Amino acid sequence: MTDTTTLRYAEADTVTGRVRGFWRGEPGAGGSAAFLGIPFAQPPVGDLRFAAPVPAQPWQGVRDALEYGATAQRGDPGVTLIPEPSVPGDATLNVNVFTPVPGETRAALPVLVWIHGGGYFAGSPASPWYDGRAFNRDGVVTVSISYRLGFDGFGWIEDAPSNRGVRDWLLALEWVQANIAQFGGDPSRVTIAGQSAGGGAVLTLLGMPAAQHLFHSAWALSAATADVASATWQRIGRDIAARLGVAPTRAGLSAVPEERIVEAQKAATEVSGSDGVTKLLDDGLTLGPSIDGDLITRPTLESIAAGVGADKPLVLGATEDEFSMIVSGAASKLRWIPLAVLLGKAGLKGGTRTAYLAANRDVVARGHAAALGRYVTDRMFRTAVVKTATARGTAPTWVYRYAFRSTQPGMTHDMAVHCIDVPFWFDCLDSVRVEPLTGPNPPQSLADQTHGAAASFVVDGDPGWPAWSSAPGTTRVFGGAPGTPAVDPDGYAPVAPLL
Structure with missing residues (x-):
């Protein structure tokens, strides 16, 4: 208060x-x-x-x-x-x-x-x-x-x-x-x-x-x-109503307490089992903005490729290990399973797998869990960055990747995990619960760079590095290892085999 x-x-x-x-x-x-x-x-x-x-x-x-x-x-x-x-x-x-x-x-x-x-x-x-x-x-x-x-x-x-x-x-x-x-x-x-x-x-x-x-x-x-x-939107909606024993109408659902709807929602959208990750990668989210034929008439990427929003400058990017933490806890077990088997079970097979492993030798060297986590990250986030930037064509677009790895022991250690860029972007490293994500003493210099780019973009329309739309592949690298160039001319090359 x-x-x-x-x-x-x-x-x-x-x-x-x-x-x-x-x-x-x-x-x-x-x-x-x-x-x-x-x-x-x-x-x-x-x-x-x-x-x-x-x-x-x-x-x-x-x-x-x-x-x-x-x-x-x-x-x-x-x-x-x-x-x-x-x-x-x-x-x-x-x-x-x-x-x-x-x-x-x-x-x-x-x-x-x-x-x-x-x-x-x-x-x-x-x-x-x-x-x-x-x-x-x-x-x-x-x-x-x-x-x-x-x-x-x-x-x-x-x-x-x-x-x-x-x-x-x-x-x-x-x-x-x-x-x-x-x-x-x-x-x-x-x-x-x-x-x-x-x-x-x-x-x-x-x-x-x-x-x-x-x-x-x-x-x-x-x-x-x-x-x-x-079809998925309607199927999930009917499933939730059926679990609650009501008609899928406003009158039927309005009579159900909020807590019960949340419980039914969790049950209807749960992704679990040995093929849970593969199912999530293949099917995507099942509850979120839907193609309703009214507000949203086609997939976002198609709309962007058709030129909607092309007059608006865009910056986009991802961290290097967004969802690697979901498998990091099982690293000691995964190391005994052949990497080809792990990736094959997640949907990566044949020549594509061979090319992907060749393009990501540095990650493979960090262990099976790191390689599987990077693949999940690439499928869910990093390929989307490239696809979106490419779909924009010559519309003003800047791309980055976030490479700062957490030094905090535990599930986020030595990974550029989901959300790790947020306190740097807002320049709030002195806020609560930053250290459990970033590790002790996160570098203020990186916050100065990250937040400075965000402020520059909001104020002047330019984040301060060359645009992807002028030279496709151009990527700002935030928080890379010492000696890593700040701008990589082909910063998302490791995801190319998945495109």
């Missing part, structure tokens, strides 16, 4: 009423004002459950925006790779605004809108890592947004609007357009960014015609798009 007795308050107007935030540091001297939990939509409960989001209602007087709002994530203490705590309550559709110039409507600073990850079923915008104070220091107004998760946000229901979580993104971005000038931001200079499912959200929006007027550039970290096929 925020100690309101010691706060220096800040106020700003929105189209629905005036809000009161608070300063961290001194106004005008590098300080940052935080406005937390501002509703952009009415609570999605009662008659509005499973409905498209409805804009927030006006209020009288000044509304306190001193605490993070309710989150769609329930019960998670937020101590996974990123601290993303759950906050109870019904008003889960809210935004957090961080600004150095609240109320200065003529400041017209560039704006960053952050979309959190979590596989489209978890995650929270209330993470201390997503605080925008470092971007405020660089003259960027920062907003983090919430959206409905799991079945509530993305599940098929016979008579409900599709892609409700996507519609939440759109309404949150509409809120930014209508209100951000009151917080010192320029609505014509909005960059959207996100990591993991949040990065997938960024690419989904980039390829969505209905979203083009809401932002002008994009940065996707470790993007995990869903593009759930219509």
Whole structure:
């Protein structure tokens, strides 16, 4: 809870009423004002459950925006790779605004809108890592947004609007357009960014015609798009309803407590067994943005290849060992199984396997678990980087890869794992629970480089290295081993056999 007795308050107007935030540091001297939990939509409960989001209602007087709002994530203490705590309550559709110039409507600073990850079923915008104070220091107004998760946000229901979580993104971005000038931001200079499912959200929006007027550039970290096929979307929706013993309608599902729907969702989407990884690699996510024929009419990559969003600068990349941690705990057992067998069971066979192993000799030398983990990472994340950058053609596109390896003993040791880039990107190495991911004393110099590139892109439209769109293959390498060039002319060559 925020100690309101010691706060220096800040106020700003929105189209629905005036809000009161608070300063961290001194106004005008590098300080940052935080406005937390501002509703952009009415609570999605009662008659509005499973409905498209409805804009927030006006209020009288000044509304306190001193605490993070309710989150769609329930019960998670937020101590996974990123601290993303759950906050109870019904008003889960809210935004957090961080600004150095609240109320200065003529400041017209560039704006960053952050979309959190979590596989489209978890995650929270209330993470201390997503605080925008470092971007405020660089003259960027920062907003983090919430959206409905799991079945509530993305599940098929016979008579409900599709892609409700996507519609939440759109309404949150509409809120930014209508209100951000009151917080010192320029609505014509909005960059959207996100990591993991949040990065997938960024690419989904980039390829969505209905979203083009809401932002002008994009940065996707470790993007995990869903593009759930219509048949899969309906099958999972019917499965969940059947497990609950109700009709797959709003009336039927609205009568079921939220906890039971979450349990049924977990059961219907569980990936387990000896072929679980292979199934995930082949089938992809089964709950997330779906090809509904309305908002999303074709796979994101097809839309991008067709030129949607080509006028918008894009930065994208991935860490080198995104999901290697899922097999690292079994390294001692995997070392006794022939690597060809391990990779074959995961779907990599024949000449493709031979070429892939030849292109990744350095990873193979680190052991069977490292090689299998890299293959899973490449299938799920790194090939998508290349495919997206290639699909963009000459549209302004920059590519990076994150090579910094954790020094923390345990499941993340000596790997550039999923999420490890986030505290560097936000320049928040002094925040909570960074060390368990990065290891002790993560290098501030790397945060300066990473965050500096992000701020440069948001402010000037260029992250500071040569574009892939000008010379395909060109890749910025963050956190590489000593002596590694900062720019690799063919930085994703190891994934080429999988393309």
